[in-house]
Amino acid sequence: MQITCTNLAFSYPEQAKLLFEGVTFAVSDASRLGIIGPNGSGKSTLLGLLTGRLQPATGTISRSRPTPRIALIEIDAGDSRLVMTSAIAARHPVLSTAWGIMQSHSGTDSAGEAAAEFAAQGGYAVLAEVQRTLAVAGLPQELWGHTVASLSVGERLWLRVAEALIARADLLVLDEPTSHLDIQKRAQLAAMLQELDRPYIVVSHDRHFLDLVCTQVLELTHGHGRLYAGGYTQYVATMRAQEEHDRDVYTVQTRKVRQLKQAIGDLRQHADSIDMAAHRGRAVSHYSHMAARMQKRANSIRTKLERSLDAATSAKPFVEKVRDYTLEGSVRGGILVSLVRVTASAGDRMLFHDLSLTVRGGEHWCLLGPNGAGKSTLLQIMMGQRQPNGGDVMLSPSVRVGFVPQQIVLDHGEDLPIDLVREASSVSSEDARILLGTLGIEDEQVFQPVGLLSAGQQKRVFIARLVAAKPDLLIIDELEGNLAIDAVTLLEQALSQFTGALVMVTHDVSLARAVGQQFLSLDGTGGWSQENLFDGSDS
Numbered sequence: 264m265q266i267t268c269t270n271l272a273f274s275y276p277e278q279a280k281l282l283f284e285g286v287t288f289a290v291s292d293a294s295r296l297g298i299i300g301p302n303g304s305g306k307s308t309l310l311g312l313l314t315g316r317l318q319p320a321t322g323t324i325s326r327s328r329p330t331p332r333i334a335l336i337e338i339d340a341g342d343s344r345l346v347m348t349s350a351i352a353a354r355h356p357v358l359s360t361a362w363g364i365m366q367s368h369s370g371t372d373s374a375g376e377a378a379a380e381f382a383a384q385g386g387y388a389v390l391a392e393v394q395r396t397l398a399v400a401g402l403p404q405e406l407w408g409h410t411v412a413s414l415s416v417g418e419r420l421w422l423r424v425a426e427a428l429i430a431r432a433d434l435l436v437l438d439e440p441t442s443h444l445d446i447q448k449r450a451q452l453a454a455m456l457q458e459l460d461r462p463y464i465v466v467s468h469d470r471h472f473l474d475l476v477c478t479q480v481l482e483l484t485h486g487h488g489r490l491y492a493g494g495y496t497q498y499v500a501t502m503r504a505q506e507e508h509d510r511d512v513y514t515v516q517t518r519k520v521r522q523l524k525q526a527i528g529d530l531r532q533h534a535d536s537i538d539m540a541a542h543r544g545r546a547v548s549h550y551s552h553m554a555a556r557m558q559k560r561a562n563s564i565r566t567k568l569e570r571s572l573d574a575a576t577s578a579k580p581f582v583e584k585v586r587d588y589t590l591e592g593s594v595r596g597g598i599l600v601s602l603v604r605v606t607a608s609a610g611d612r613m614l615f616h617d618l619s620l621t622v623r624g625g626e627h628w629c630l631l632g633p634n635g636a637g638k639s640t641l642l643q644i645m646m647g648q649r650q651p652n653g654g655d656v657m658l659s660p661s662v663r664v665g666f667v668p669q670q671i672v673l674d675h676g677e678d679l680p681i682d683l684v685r686e687a688s689s690v691s692s693e694d695a696r697i698l699l700g701t702l703g704i705e706d707e708q709v710f711q712p713v714g715l716l717s718a719g720q721q722k723r724v725f726i727a728r729l730v731a732a733k734p735d736l737l738i739i740d741e742l743e744g745n746l747a748i749d750a751v752t753l754l755e756q757a758l759s760q761f762t763g764a765l766v767m768v769t770h771d772v773s774l775a776r777a778v779g780q781q782f783l784s785l786d787g788t789g790g791w792s793q794e795n796l797f798d799g800s801d802s
Contacts, residue, residue, distance in 0.1 A: 264331045264433045264462070266290040266313065271322035271488075273308055281320065282308060286488035288481055290434060294462035297473045297495065300483035302717055302747045306466045309483065310335065310436050313464070334427030336437045341411035341419050346402065349411050350393045351386075353426035358386045366408075393429055400425035401451065415634075417448040424455065435463040441472050445633045445770045450475075468748050470495045471772035484749075519571040526564050590701065592763020593735045596624040599662050599764055600645050600736070605654030607640050613789035614640055617654070620783060620793075624735065627758075627765040629779035636785035638768045639669075639740055645766065646738065665729030667739040671722045676714030680704055680724045683713065688731035698727050703753045719746045723754070730761075739767040743774060 272284035282305040290296065290313075298306050311317035312324065314335050342349075345366065352359035361384070364377035381387070397407065400421045411419060420440055427435050441449050453475040456463060467473055473480065474494035482489050482498070491498040600622040607614045614637030622628060622645075630638045643649035646666060647658050658664075684695040699709055702723040704716075713721055722744075729737065742758075743751050755777045758765060769775050775782070784792045 264290075264292050265325075265327040266331060266434070267323075267325045268313070269323045269325075271309070271312060271324070272320045273305065273312065273317065274320055281486060283483055283486050283488060284321070286322070286481075286483070288488070288490050290462060290464065292462055293478075294434075294464070295456075295476060295478040296462075296464045297477035297480045298464060298466045298483065299468075299473070299480060299495070299498075299748050301749050302719055304483040306483055307438055309488075310438055310464070310466065313436060331433040332431065333434045333436055334423075334430060334432035336420070336423045336427060336435060336440065338416060338439065338442055339419065339423075341414060343410050343412060345407070346397070346409055346411055346414070346422060347393070347407045350397055350422065350426055350429055351389060353430040354389055354393065355384070355386075358384055358389055361386065362390075396425050396429050397422075400428070400455065416443045417451075417634075420444070420452065421455075433461060435459070435461065437463060437465045437467075439466050439468065441467050441469040443634070446631060446772060447633050449770065449772075468743065468746065468751065469771060469773075470748060470752075516571045519567070590698075590730050590757045590761040591733055592730065592737060592761050592765075593663065593733050594625070594762055595662075595735045595764075597659075598623055598657075599659055600766075601655075601657040602645065603655045603657075605644060605651045605656060607637060607644060607649075607651050609635075609637070609640070615785055615791050616789045618791050622736065622764055622766060624764055625762065627761070627778055627780040628767070629775045629782050630766065630768045630785070631770075631775065631782060632785035633787045636787040638785060641783075641785070642666075642738055642740055642766065642768065662736055663732065663734045665732065665734035665737045667722070667726055667729065667737070667742070669741045669744050671718070671725045677712050679710050680713055680716075680727070681709045683724060684727050684731050687728040688733075690731050695727075695731070698731055699724070701753075701757055702727050703750055719750050722746065723750065726754070734763055736764045736766065737761065739765070741768050741770065743769060743771045 267289045269287050270284075271286040272281050274281045286309065288296070298309065300306050308317060312319055314333050344352075344363070348359050348363045348366070351362050358381060361377040361381040365374050365381060368374040368377075394404075394407075398404070402418060402421050402425060406414065406418060411422065414422065424435070424437075440452060444452065449469060449472050453472055456465070456476045463476075465473070465476060474496050477494045478492070480491045480493070480495060480498040482491065482502075491501050493501075598621055600620070602618060602620045604617045604619055606616045606618070618641075620628075630641060632638055640649065644651050644656055645658065646664060647656070680699055681692060681695045684690065684698060685692065690698070696705075696709055699705065704720060704723055704727065708716065708720065713724055716724065726739075742754060746754070751771065751774060755774050758767075758778045765778070767778065769778075782793065782795050784794070786792075
């Protein structure tokens with residue numbers, strides 16, 4: 264199988280500017296490709312081009328013969344069909360219809376007719392294959408009779424992967440499959456892909472996940488695409504080396520530009536003196552010859568100047584602004600929050616039992632665990648928003664807490680980010696701009712109404728407002744939601760140096776490793792641990 268994309272460009276009808284252009288890469292039987300880039304850079308659009316849902320403005324997509332079968336796998340809400348019915352439909356829609364009738368009209372004449380058709384069409388051989396594939400994909404038999412909509416996000420994802428295999432797809436294309444998956448489920452998905460016997464393309468914001476499953480990374484940014492060998496870590500190393508090279512090129516060429524401009528200035532002064540001498544009646548032919556030589560030299564210098572300007576301009580976009588990534592919180596010491604033998608449940612299910620935790624000034628805690636384990640509940644208990652079923656909770660009454668929920672809603676559509684930060688903390692305009700810039704809100708975005716910003720940008724403005732007040736304790740419930748890799752990386756650098764106390768729920772292994780100093784893990788069955796799961800581990 265081979266798919267070759269050459270100089271792809273695309274723009275939507277309502278856009279005057281191309282979303283991207285010049286994107287070139289190939290997909291073969293051995294491909295393990297990750298696609299990354301800021302929100303809005305065109306990652307999902309590129310998948311649409313690959314699957315044929317969209318057509319490029321320019322460029323070509325050539326496919327080997329027979330045309331490869333591509334399965335696009337996205338997080339979806341599911342439907343009312345049974346899991347087994349949906350899975351059979353991936354191979355044989357007619358068999359799926361017959362199977363559905365057999366299950367829903369058992370004992371009737373229509374069920375008997377459907378069973379006969381099912382057997383005549385080789386349905387039981389297909390059924391056996393589907394059952395094996397579902398089991399290998401991690402969907403246990405007790406789920407096969409459930410509706411697709413009743414499955415968890417992770418279970419629906421396993422089903423869609425299984426259906427792609429059942430349909431004998433040549434290429435799997437997964438669009439942000441790690442969204443809404445906890446650390447454990449992400450590890451399971453990575454293991455599944457590592458064992459896959461066919462190529463795949465993955466769009467993901469999870470850097471650790473990309474390291475586990477990718478051998479190439481395609482970056483979409485600034486309207487262009489660039490292919491890197493290796494996983495995410497190797498991509499970063501290569502990119503930094505290139506940026507360092509570009510900085511050196513920019514420094515050298517800008518120095519040459521200054522020197523060449525000075526040389527041209529000197530020539531102009533000399534030419535003026537020659538012109539004055541010629542007008543005073545001296546040997547005109549002599550001075551004309553000198554002027555011609557100087558003009559030739561000036562043209563040569565201008566050519567060199569143009570080349571140096573082109574080289575400097577080419578390197579300059581990769582010379583990033585140097586920021587101070589320190590986010591200032593309070594330097595308050597002592598115990599801020601103390602939980603002693605705290606127990607909490609959700610209905611009849613135990614979330615955690617006899618949990619003890621002490622958060623001191625300046626400490627950075629990461630809360631880990633599967634979805635539904637009680638991490639958000641624990642945050643509510645720490646802040647006094649919910650009473651535990653048992654145990655003692657102490658939150659120092661003078662502690663200033665800043666809380667960042669999973670979903671941010673800024674009811675200030677026409678307000679400017681810089682004004683919101685200043686109003687929240689009375690900081691100067693310059694300090695507000697520095698803080699916003701540290702979190703990646705800069706230049707014209709600082710003066711753009713927040714209602715026009717993306718969800719991820721609004722979350723960063725919200726964090727800037729909280730941090731400007733220098734809280735003693737910053738509590739964040741899933742920072743990475745709505746944030747692309749570049750934004751998460753930026754916040755990671757900033758939060759790792761936050762001087763106040765931090766308690767953060769995350770499913771991002773790279774983020775937890777960079778920011779966390781202490782860890783609390785909930786297992787989803789009432790147990791908990793304060794062990795650092797990342798010491799010496801690549802899991």
